[in-house]
Amino acid sequence: xxxxxxxxxxxxxxxxxxxxxxxxxxxxxxxxxxxxxxxxxxxxxxxxxxxxxxxxxxxxxxxxxxxxxxxxxxxxxxxxxxxxxxxxxxxxxxxxxxxxxxxxxxxxxxxxxxxxxxxxxxxxxxxxxxxxxxxxxxxxxxxxxxxxxxxxxxxxxxxxxxxxxxxxxxxxxxxxxxxxxxxxxxxxxxxxxxxxxxxxxxxxxxxxxxxxxxxxxxxxxxxxxxxxxxxxxxxxxx
Numbered sequence: 001x002x003x004x005x006x007x008x009x010x011x012x013x014x015x016x017x018x019x020x021x022x023x024x025x026x027x028x029x030x031x032x033x034x035x036x037x038x039x040x041x042x043x044x045x046x047x048x049x050x051x052x053x054x055x056x057x058x059x060x061x062x063x064x065x066x067x068x069x070x071x072x073x074x075x076x077x078x079x080x081x082x083x084x085x086x087x088x089x090x091x092x093x094x095x096x097x098x099x100x101x102x103x104x105x106x107x108x109x110x111x112x113x114x115x116x117x118x119x120x121x122x123x124x125x126x127x128x129x130x131x132x133x134x135x136x137x138x139x140x141x142x143x144x145x146x147x148x149x150x151x152x153x154x155x156x157x158x159x160x161x162x163x164x165x166x167x168x169x170x171x172x173x174x175x176x177x178x179x180x181x182x183x184x185x186x187x188x189x190x191x192x193x194x195x196x197x198x199x200x201x202x203x204x205x206x207x208x209x210x211x212x213x214x215x216x217x218x219x220x221x222x223x224x225x226x227x228x229x230x231x232x233x234x235x236x237x238x
Contacts, residue, residue: 006186008216009223010207014233018196021227022055025194028225029056029135030063032190036134037069046073046136046180048147049088052194053137057096067102073127075138076148076167076179077110079119086174087112110178116166119178123164133188136218140195140226143171144203144213148179155217156181182217191220195228204232 015021029045036043047053072092080086089109097107108126112119138146148167149155156165156179163184167177185191193215195204204226206213218224 006219006221008219011223011225012208012233013225013227015227015229018055018229021194021196021229022059025056025192025227026059026063028190028192029060029137030065032135033063033065033070036189037066040134042069042071044071044073044130044132044134046075046133046185046188047088047092048075048137048139048194049077049091050139052139052196054091054095056137056194057092060096061099063100067100068106070102071106071108072097072102073108073130073133074110074180075136075146075185076177077112077119078148078174079112079116079176079178080174081113082109110164112178116168116176116178120162120164120166123178123180124162127163127184131187133185134190136185136188136191136220138185138191138193138215138218140193140200140203140207140215141172142199142203144206144211144215146193146215146218147185148177149182149214149217151214155214156183157217159183182214182219185218186220188220189222191218191222191224193224193226193228195226195232197229198231200228200232204228 033043161181161183165179
């Protein structure tokens with residue numbers, strides 16, 4: 001997989017434990033929301049799936065913010081029925097979005113139940129009106145994947161790559177998914193990776209060595225911030 005045209009700038013932030021990491025993540029999200037709402041009247045945020053952001057989402061239930069100004073997007077989705085527990089959108093709703101006064105029209109779930117190819121095309125059309133995201137939340141898999149961009153697959157790194165990719169051969173179940181491309185995820189004012197646990201240590205080390213893992217393909221002009229706990233880092237970075 002070729003590297004992106006833009007070199008990724010990474011700021012590493014290591015925390016002694018998960019609680020401190022989550023507090024910092026919450027503060028960053030809310031600060032980005034305040035700035036975006038003040039300057040542009042809306043906050044365009046892309047959510048990550050998986051287990052790591054659950055605590056952050058639960059904490060956001062209690063945020064003092066104008067939910068009408070939040071526009072919620074997703075970095076990837078599994079091709080499952082809308083209410084399947086494996087859906088990223090269902091997890092975000094259960095942990096957070098169903099508990100706040102977010103207008104239904106502001107929740108932009110990927111229609112992955114329609115199949116990867118059709119859902120990717122629909123989501124790409126919906127994204128046409130969005131220039132740059134205000135914030136993108138991402139995780140890191142043990143194999144270095146992020147969103148549903150997996151090693152050895154097309155990450156969509158080129159300027160003419162589609163905004164949304166149909167994924168048919170994901171190495172983790174289910175194999176059929178939809179993912180925003182690296183190029184689309186890189187069109188953001190802020191990108192925040194949340195990385196927890198010793199299981200991520202090898203992927204973090206590969207990233208820091210400069211290996212071509214999918215996470216390295218996200219290269220916004222402003223750079224990316226990686227928040228990791230000591231178990232995932234274990235390198236003394238900060």
